[in-house]
Each structure stands twice: as structure tokens, then as C-alpha cells.
Amino acid sequence: xxxxxxxxxxxxxxxxxxxxxxxxxxxxxxxxxxxxxxxxxxxxxxxxxxxxxxxxxxxxxxxxxxxxxxxxxxxxxxxxxxxxxxxxxxxxxxxxxxxxxxxxxxxxxxxxxxxxxxxxxxxxxxxxxxxxxxxxxxxxxxxxxxxxxxxxxxxxxxxxxxxxxxxxxxxxxxxxxxxxxxxxxxxxxxxxxxxxxxxxxxxxxxxxxxxxxxxxxxxxxxxxxxxxxxxxxxxxxxxxxxxxxxxxxxxxxxxxxxxxxxxxxxxxxxxxxxxxxxxxxxxxxxxxxxxxxxxxxxxxxxxxxxxxxxxxxxxxxxxxxxxxxxxxxxxxxxxxxxxxxxxxxxxxxxxxxxxxxxxxxxxxxxxxxxxxxxxxxxxxxxxxxxxxxxxxxxxxxxxxxxxxxxxxxxxxxxxxxxxxxxxxxxxxxxxxxxxxxxxxxxxxxxxxxxxxxxxxxxxxxxxxxxxxxxxxxxxxxxxxxxxxxxxxxxxxxxxxxxxxxxxxxxxxxxxxxxxxxxxxxxxxxxx
Amino acid sequence: xxxxxxxxxxxxxxxxxxxxxxxxxxxxxxxxxxxxxxxxxxxxxxxxxxxxxxxxxxxxxxxxxxxxxxxxxxxxxxxxxxxxxxxxxxxxxxxxxxxxxxxxxxxxxxxxxxxxxxxxxxxxxxxxxxxxxxxxxxxxxxxxxxxxxxxxxxxxxxxxxxxxxxxxxxxxxxxxxxxxxxxxxxxxxxxxxxxxxxxxxxxxxxxxxxxxxxxxxxxxxxxxxxxxxxxxxxxxxxxxxxxxxxxxxxxxxxxxxxxxxxxxxxxxxxxxxxxxxxxxxxxxxxxxxxxxxxxxxxxxxxxxxxxxxxxxxxxxxxxxxxxxxxxxxxxxxxxxxxxxxxxxxxxxxxxxxxxxxxxxxxxxxxxxxxxxxxxxxxxxxxxxxxxxxxxx
Numbered sequence: 001x002x003x004x005x006x007x008x009x010x011x012x013x014x015x016x017x018x019x020x021x022x023x024x025x026x027x028x029x030x031x032x033x034x035x036x037x038x039x040x041x042x043x044x045x046x047x048x049x050x051x052x053x054x055x056x057x058x059x060x061x062x063x064x065x066x067x068x069x070x071x072x073x074x075x076x077x078x079x080x081x082x083x084x085x086x087x088x089x090x091x092x093x094x095x096x097x098x099x100x101x102x103x104x105x106x107x108x109x110x111x112x113x114x115x116x117x118x119x120x121x122x123x124x125x126x127x128x129x130x131x132x133x134x135x136x137x138x139x140x141x142x143x144x145x146x147x148x149x150x151x152x153x154x155x156x157x158x159x160x161x162x163x164x165x166x167x168x169x170x171x172x173x174x175x176x177x178x179x180x181x182x183x184x185x186x187x188x189x190x191x192x193x194x195x196x197x198x199x200x201x202x203x204x205x206x207x208x209x210x211x212x213x214x215x216x217x218x219x220x221x222x223x224x225x226x227x228x229x230x231x232x233x234x235x236x237x238x239x240x241x242x243x244x245x246x247x248x249x250x251x252x253x254x255x256x257x258x259x260x261x262x263x264x265x266x267x268x269x270x271x272x273x274x275x276x277x278x279x280x281x282x283x284x285x286x287x288x289x290x291x292x293x294x295x296x297x298x299x300x301x302x303x304x305x306x307x308x309x310x311x312x313x314x315x316x317x318x319x320x321x322x323x324x325x326x327x328x329x330x331x332x333x334x335x336x337x338x339x340x341x342x343x344x345x346x347x348x349x350x351x352x353x354x355x356x357x358x359x360x361x362x363x364x365x366x367x368x369x370x371x372x373x374x375x376x377x378x379x380x381x382x383x384x385x386x387x388x389x390x391x392x393x394x395x396x397x398x399x400x401x402x403x404x405x406x407x408x409x410x411x412x413x414x415x416x417x418x419x420x421x422x423x424x425x426x427x428x429x430x431x432x433x434x435x436x437x438x439x440x441x442x443x444x445x446x447x448x449x450x451x452x453x454x455x456x457x458x459x460x461x462x463x464x465x466x467x468x469x470x471x472x473x474x475x476x477x478x479x480x481x482x483x484x485x486x487x488x489x490x491x492x493x494x495x496x497x498x499x500x501x502x503x504x505x506x507x508x509x510x511x512x513x514x515x516x517x518x519x520x521x522x523x524x525x526x527x
Numbered sequence: 528x529x530x531x532x533x534x535x536x537x538x539x540x541x542x543x544x545x546x547x548x549x550x551x552x553x554x555x556x557x558x559x560x561x562x563x564x565x566x567x568x569x570x571x572x573x574x575x576x577x578x579x580x581x582x583x584x585x586x587x588x589x590x591x592x593x594x595x596x597x598x599x600x601x602x603x604x605x606x607x608x609x610x611x612x613x614x615x616x617x618x619x620x621x622x623x624x625x626x627x628x629x630x631x632x633x634x635x636x637x638x639x640x641x642x643x644x645x646x647x648x649x650x651x652x653x654x655x656x657x658x659x660x661x662x663x664x665x666x667x668x669x670x671x672x673x674x675x676x677x678x679x680x681x682x683x684x685x686x687x688x689x690x691x692x693x694x695x696x697x698x699x700x701x702x703x704x705x706x707x708x709x710x711x712x713x714x715x716x717x718x719x720x721x722x723x724x725x726x727x728x729x730x731x732x733x734x735x736x737x738x739x740x741x742x743x744x745x746x747x748x749x750x751x752x753x754x755x756x757x758x759x760x761x762x763x764x765x766x767x768x769x770x771x772x773x774x775x776x777x778x779x780x781x782x783x784x785x786x787x788x789x790x791x792x793x794x795x796x797x798x799x800x801x802x803x804x805x806x807x808x809x810x811x812x813x814x815x816x817x818x819x820x821x822x823x824x825x826x827x828x829x830x831x832x833x834x835x836x837x838x839x840x841x842x843x844x845x846x847x848x849x850x851x852x853x854x855x856x857x858x859x860x861x862x863x864x865x866x867x868x869x870x871x872x873x874x875x876x877x878x879x880x881x882x883x884x885x886x887x888x889x890x891x892x893x894x895x896x897x898x899x900x901x902x903x904x905x906x907x908x909x910x911x912x913x914x915x916x917x918x919x
Contacts, residue, residue: 005734009732010662010732014659014661014662018657018659020652020653020657021656021657022649022656023649023652023726023727028722028726031722031726031737031739034739034740035685035722037743037747039756039760045764063716064713065642065645065719066645068637068639068641068642068644068645071634071638072635073642075635094548096538096547096551097552097553112586115584115701118695118705119696119704122692122694122704125689126696138712138715141695142708142712145634145705145708146634146635148580148581149581152579152581156580159561163552163553164558165558165559165560165561166557166560169560170566172595173566173583176595182598182601183601185586189601190600190601190602193611193696194600194608194610195605226532226536226537226538227538227548228537228545228548229539295547295551296538296544371530463603466599466601467598472597472598490559503552503553503554507557
């Protein structure tokens with residue numbers, strides 16, 4: 001057949017310049033925005049009151065194969081470190097026991113957030129109309145799978161190599177027993193996936209990732225390292241490299257709705273609700289995990305919080321979005337108050353309910369107590385003396401017959417669960433901002449600990465109906481609940497959770513709990 | 528020593544801190560069960576790393592079969608719709624967490640494979656260009672088929688890619704969710720590879736259009752892809768049941784239409800028209816097809832079709848879905864037959880007999896791998912005849 005003009009031109013070009021040619025990722029990506037087409041049924045399956053613009057771009061311009069190359073390089077470094085040098089130096093057995101326990105919770109709970117973020121960004125991928133914006137969310141879908149696997153790898157590694165595998169090896173089954181779990185689901189699970197798609201993006205990307213992943217994923221590495229844990233920095237800092245793209249996705253979400261009229265009406269309310277939702281759990285829980293879940297301290301949580309949440313996020317990051325009408329949340333001021341005492345309040349309750357955990361908790365040692373008092377003046381009078389009393393009554397000793405929850409009952413300090421955040425609180429014994437509010441709806445009582453959650457519930461009570469552990473287990477004896485939730489070690493009788501990490505301390509068993517005959521009751525019924 | 532550590536001191540390497548830590552570490556491990564997820568039932572003899580890292584990461588309550596959690600959702604959609612619910616699909620399962628990727632690929636293994644493919648693609652393209660292979664491509668094949676129709680086929684892959692978004696949001700299992708995201712990414716990778724090939728050709732062949740304008744015109748307005756476009760649009764946006772999306776896309780549409788277009792048209796014919804570039808890319812797509820087939824047959828045959836409690840019902844439902852989607856897929860293929868009128872005929876390669884043989888292969892494969900396992904009765908000869916009626 002006759003040679004075409006183009007073929008001849010190609011032949012001539014080759015003769016003139018036979019240099020190898022390939023195609024770069026950016027050369028492909030620049031056509032992405034034209035990959036879609038209009039058709040009648042083309043609309044999202046997840047409604048949003050906002051309209052996302054058709055021409056929104058993504059900041060990180062990746063194609064599938066280039067994404068894979070980049071992640072693969074990071075994986076090689078990360079798993080190389082874990083499987084080679086850290087294993088050879090027996091690093092998992094050179095971690096402080098208190099921190100070993102903290103990582104049972106931190107890694108598994110972060111995994112929950114990462115896992116649900118897969119679904120959340122799937123929803124955003126569906127909701128966005130611009131192919132580049134879809135592509136940005138798609139990259140995040142894959143990242144979240146990566147992070148789910150990475151968080152699991154931490155527990156997997158500690159279980160396989162470390163000093164106490166119980167809890168690391170079955171967190172996905174035993175995590176549901178205790179009082180911290182439902183709150184985790186609110187912020188890291190349902191808060192990301194159930195609601196207006198943009199509202200979910202605000203929860204996930206604008207607050208969860210841009211605000212709280214800094215302390216959760218970055219600051220945690222300093223605490224880990226101080227306590228001998230080099231596995232967590234290896235993995236979490238690799239996770240954080242992806243989080244930058246996720247924050248960019250959140251930024252682009254706001255950009256995509258900036259010109260929409262709905263944004264001026266709703267965006268700041270949605271942001272305020274999202275911020276309060278996220279901080280209500282993370283402010284106390286992260287502070288508790290860092291300070292009470294470690295022996296060596298990096299700095300007081302309130303300082304970390306102030307730097308990452310108040311200044312960096314509330315000031316700089318939200319400030320950058322100011323040109324799109326975004327304002328710092330009105331609830332930021334109340335959150336700042338919580339950053340000082342809320343984690344101390346929470347630990348008091350968490351320790352009192354220690355048998356429902358999947359990790360060991362420890363009371364502060366003398367030198368730790370001094371550190372708390374030095375950094376939080378007034379700590380001893382409120383908390384330290386209670387811990388001294390509990391210790392004196394033998395709370396760490398299985399033969400004592402004393403569980404700290406008894407102290408709350410004896411002193412008439414009922415523990416409630418906030419219906420919206422699912423975070424436990426004790427209004428009659430706390431230094432944080434919690435105050436008891438009780439409302440009735442559909443024949444059921446609901447407790448709340450702050451005005452912001454109460455407002456959310458008042459406007460949409462049907463979104464927050466989840467029962468709490470006191471309602472779920474009411475009338476059930478504690479050891480029965482623990483056994484049903486698989487809260488025992490492989491010998492079938494010793495609890496996974498323990499009230500100490502002393503190497504020579506005795507371990508509690510189901511029988512020790514049973515003897516105490518502790519029965520769950522719903523405090524709302526007494527009102 | 529002070530317990531406040533700053534200045535970057537590390538517990539693993541700082542002798543003073545390390546001594547305190549080592550004094551606190553138990554003399555022997557407190558627990559002998561070191562296998563994570565030891566409580567689960569593995570697919571093989573032992574729990575593998577994929578199962579450790581993926582299984583039960585989904586925190587669903589036990590009223591979604593397979594879930595380990597209890598109670599209600601802590602936040603619901605406006606109006607009270609639950610985060611995830613059994614009602615999101617007509618399929619029924621006694622364990623939504625039972626699916627396994629047969630290749631047991633978790634994220635790291637998945638991206639490792641694709642990263643290698645990308646590096647190899649780069650090396651191949653450099654060698655291909657330096658060797659001057661492009662000179663041998665038939666101009667009609669190159670300019671019309673690769674320029675217009677392969678480009679248009681990219682929209683098919685892109686549309687199917689997008690059909691995975693709501694699946695990734697709505698499906699009820701962790702391994703299902705991860706697999707769905709990965710097979711979705713493979714689809715957009717296919718679309719991007721098609722554009723990569725066109726961009727590459729535009730660098731080598733002066734005047735070859737890199738733009739997506741003409742392919743998009745062909746896809747949205749042309750007759751050749753009319754049936755395919757309507758089919759993809761409905762899978763992507765008109766179908767809400769996440770299982771039906773996966774079933775229609777990966778058990779009907781792609782094994783028939785996609786397979787024919789990729790394997791029997793572009794890949795088989797390309798070498799006859801002097802094109803050994805396209806098979807390089809199509810082969811990668813066929814690898815993804817094969818991996819996806821393993822995944823979706825595990826979902827629909829190994830898990831749902833063989834479910835002890837709901838298997839019969841699920842197979843009946845799959846047959847009903849096949850009745851719905853097969854005629855539309857056949858129609859898409861019938862429309863596609865018009866493409867043969869645009870290329871120079873080669874006897875025994877692109878004539879009617881060769882086309883019929885190709886169709887027989889595709890439908891026979893589909894019957895064996897997808898229809899027979901759900902006991903779906905199909906007259907493949909009649910389907911082939913219907914498709915052939917579209918030849919111009």
C-alpha cells in the first residue's frame with residue numbers, strides 16, 4: 001500500500017532524530033479533564049446541598065501508574081526498615097510497655113478512620129463532576145486502602161514481634177466492648193460517610209485530616225520514639241506523606257463550591273459542626289493516649305493541641321480559606337478549654353472502666369504525677385489523690401475485689417454517655433467543660449455534655465440514635481460481657497485488659513471480675 | 528532522670544532512656560497467640576498476610592452478616608438512613624466479609640505490580656520509538672482506528688471506571704471494598720493507557736492528533752459506540768444496587784463487549800496492520816481483565832452463588848440480571864460491528880468468517896466462565912447471529 005504523508009514524515013523524523021521517546025505522566029494527565037461527557041442521567045447518587053464546579057482541578061496530578069510507582073517506592077523503604085533493621089535489633093521488645101499498650105488503640109482506631117475514608121472518598125469521587133477532582137479523590141481512595149493496611153501492619157508487627165500480643169492480635173474483634181469505641185465510630189467512621197457528601201468531606205479532609213492528623217499521625221511519632229517505638233514513626237510518617245494530598249483534596253472541595261450560593265449559607269455551620277464532632281473525641285482521647293499511655297513525655301498535650309489545632313489549623317489553614325468565606329469555627333474557643341482538662345477527665349473514667357478495654361492501662365507513677373502537677377497545676381487535688389486512693393484500695397491487685405468504677409458509684413458520681421459524640425463524661429466530677437443536659441425524645445432519654453452536640457441533636461435527632469454501652473449491657477454482669485466480647489487471652493481466662501503494666505504484677509482473670517459482681521446499669525433511668 | 532524527653536532523644540538509642548524501658552519490659556512475652564486475626568476462618572490452610580491486613584477492618588455491626596460490632600450507627604444520613612445497610616443490594620449473604628482477591632493482593636502488592644508495569648512501559652516505549660516500529664503501521668489503522676476508535680474506546684473504560692465509585696461507598700465488606708477500588712483503578716488506567724498511546728503516537732507521527740476531541744465526538748455522537756455508550760451510562764449512573772453495578776459491568780458487559788473490542792479487535796487485528804504497539808497496551812488491559820475476572824467470579828460465584836443460605840436465591844437474581852443486561856450488551860456489540868467497514872479488509876482476518884469466529888470465541892468463553900456457573904441458559908449461536916447482523 002502507498003506510504004502516507006504522515007508515515008513519511010514519521011520516517012523522516014526518525015532519520016533526523018532517532019532518540020528514544022516515551023510518555024510522561026503529566027502528558028497523559030493533561031487530558032484527564034476531557035475524559036468525561038454529558039448525559040441525562042449523569043448525576044451523583046449522594047445528594048449534597050452544594051454544587052461542585054465542573055472545572056475543578058486537582059493539585060497533585062497523578063495517573064494510575066505514576067501513583068503506583070510513587071507509593072511502591074515508599075513501601076519499599078517502609079517495609080524494608082520494618083522487616084530488616086528493626087526486626088534485627090528486636091525493636092518491638094524495646095518499647096516501653098505503656099506505649100506498647102497505647103499502640104493497640106492508636107493504630108487500630110486510626111485504621112478505622114482510614115478504612116472508612118475509603119468509602120468516604122468513594123462517595124466524593126461519585127459526587128464530584130470534574131474528572132480531575134474525581135481523580136484526586138480516587139487517589140485518596142487508594143491511599144486509604146494503603147493506610148488501612150499500614151495501620152494493621154503495626155498491630156500485626158507488634159503481635160508477632162512484641163512483648164504483649166493480646167489486643168494487637170484481635171483488636172478488630174475486642175475493640176467493640178469498651179466505652180471508647182462508639183465515639184471512635186462517630187468521628188472516624190460514620191462522620192466520614194453518612195451525610196451530605198460535602199459535609200462528609202469537611203469532616204474527613206478539612207477537619208479530620210487537615211487538623212487532627214497532624215497530632216495523630218505526626219506528633220504521635222515523637223511520643224513513640226521517646227518511648228522506644230521506631231515502628232510507628234516508620235509507618236505513620238509514610239502515611240503522612242499521603243495526607244498532604246488529602247488536605248489538598250479538602251481544599252479543592254472548598255474551592256469547588258466557593259462560588260455556590262449554598263456555601264455562603266451553610267459552609268461555616270457545617271465546618272463548625274465537623275470541628276466540634278472531631279475535637280470532642282480527639283482532644284481528650286489523643287491527650288489521654290499520649291500522656292497516660294507513655295512513660296516518657298514530649299510536652300504537655302495542651303501545648304501540642306495549641307500549636308497544631310489552634311494556631312496551625314484554626315489560624316493558618318482556615319485563614320487560607322478565608323478568601324472563600326470560611327471562618328474559624330465558633331466552637332474553637334470552647335474546644336481550647338477542653339484541651340487543658342478533658343483528657344484528664346477521660347482517663348479517670350477510662351481507668352475506672354479498664355476491664356472493658358483491649359489494652360492494659362496504668363496509673364501514673366510518682367514521677368509522672370509530679371510531671372502532671374507541674375504542667376497542669378491543680379492536677380493532684382482533682383485526679384492524683386483519687387489515683388492514690390484507688391491504689392491504696394488495691395485496684396491493681398486481682399485479690400483486692402476493687403474496681404475503680406465502684407468509687408464513682410460510692411461517691412454518687414454517675415458516668416453518662418453523650419448521645420451525639422458517644423464520649424463518656426462525669427458531670428459531677430470533672431474539670432473540663434462538660435455539663436449534663438438531658439432531653440427526651442420518642443420515649444427515650446438522651447444525655448448531652450455540651451451545647452454544640454445538643455444543637456446538632458436538636459436539629460436532627462434521627463441522625464443520632466445509637467445506643468451506648470450502658471443501654472446495651474444494662475442488667476448484664478461485667479465478666480459475662482467481657483467473655484462475650486472475647487476480652488480474654490489465649491488461656492481463656494486471663495483478661496486482655498489489665499489495670500497495670502507492672503512486669504511482676506498479677507494479672508486479672510474473668511473469675512476475679514465475676515467475684516465482684518459488677519452489673520451494668522443505665523444512669524439515665526435513675527433520672 | 529527527667530521523664531520529659533526533648534531534643535529528639537529516642538528511646539531505642541538513648542542509653543539512659545533505653546535502660547528505663549528495658550527494666551520495665553516483661554521478661555517473657557505475656558501472650559503466646561501471636562497471629563493477628565487468629566479467630567478468623569482463612570480461605571486457605573492458614574491465615575495469610577492479605578487476610579491479616581484486610582479482613583475485619585470494616586467496623587460493621589453483626590446484623591450486617593459477617594460484622595463483629597454491635598448496635599446502631601453513631602451518625603446517619605439526614606433523615607435517618609443508615610451508614611451501610613443490607614438494603615443497599617438485592618443480593619443476600621450470610622457473610623459479606625467472605626470475599627478474597629484470589630491473588631491475595633493488599634495495597635503494597637497491588638501497587639508494586641502496577642509500578643513495575645509503568646517502568647516497563649517507559650522502557651518499552653523508548654525501545655519502540657528508537658527502533659522505528661511506527662513506520663510499519665498501516666495509515667488507515669493508525670489514523671482512523673487508533674486515532675479515533677481506540678480513543679473512543681477509552682471513554683468506555685473511563686465510564687466503567689466511574690461505575691465503581693458508588694460501589695466503593697456502598698458495598699458491605701472490607702475485601703469487597705478494596706477489590707472494587709482496585710479493579711476501578713485498573714479501568715481508569717486502561718483509559719489513561721489509551722491516551723498514553725495516542726500521545727506517544729503524536730510524538731512520533733507528525734500530524735497525528737493527540738486531542739480527545741474527535742474520539743469524544745465518536746463516543747458521544749457516533750453509531751459505532753452508541754450501544755456501548757448507553758450501556759455504560761446506565762451501569763455507571765442509572766444503577767443503584769452496588770452488586771448489580773459490579774455484575775452488569777464485570778460479569779456481562781466487559782467479558783463480552785470489552786473482551787471482543789480489546790482482544791478480538793484491537794489486539795488480534797493490530798499486528799495484521801503492522802501495529803505492534805497497541806498489543807503492548809492491550810496486553811496490560813487483558814492482564815487486568817484476568818485479575819478482575821478472578822475477583823468478580825470469587826464475589827459472585829464462590830461467595831454469593833455458593834452461599835449456604837442464600838445461594839439459590841442469589842443465582843436466580845443473577846440470572847434475572849443477566850436477562851436484563853445481556854441483550855443490551857449484545858446490542859452494543861452489534862453497533863460495534865460497523866467498525867469493520869472503516870478498515871481495509873484482510874481475508875481470513877477481518878472478513879465476516881473471521882469476525883464470526885471471534886464472536887464465537889468470546890461468547891463461548893463467556894458461557895463457560897460466567898453463564899454456566901449460575902446455570903444461565905443461553906443460545907450463543909443466536910447471540911452471534913444477532914451481533915453479525917450489525918455488519919455493514
